[in-house]
Amino acid sequence: MRVYVREPRNTDAEAFVAKACDSIAMHRSWVSPPTSIEGFQDYLERLREPRYEGYFICRKTDAEIVGVVNLSEIIRGGMNSAFVGYWAFNGFQGHGYLTEGLALVLDDVFDRLRLHRLEVNIQPANTYSIALAKRMGLRKEGISKAYLNIGGEWCDHERWAILDKEWEERGGSRFVVK
16 A cells, blocks of 8 residues: 555644645535635534544655545444545546545444445546446445535435445455555
């Protein structure tokens, strides 16, 4: 693995905001990461709630933050599941960092957090995110019409999911190690 994952922290604010601002054109239709220090602080505050987890994917060679994975709406009890969102920062896409980092996150989610199911909702035109979901072994479950309001517009999303047993059968993050 060329990356590791860690929790976001206060000292990341300036670097994160700079990367988010530099990535606006790339993310415009898909995700809206915080682009201000205040927005980043709000993000950290949200991660303190038990229904959220955040991970920064960092390159081992220089500790550079190359991507982000967030879990939201962690539901315990009978569902024991969460929603996943992920993205790479501009300049770091297409190098496999997100593949490696997301695999490490899935290991953590199914091991430490003991979740049963993860769901990723992706706009049909977001072919890179769909390709990543497929590489991770997620299966397409269907289309959610007008699922999420992005930039004032209700957008359809494909619903992709994976179960803890399916991830384990794939070999966890070991399957991405070259």
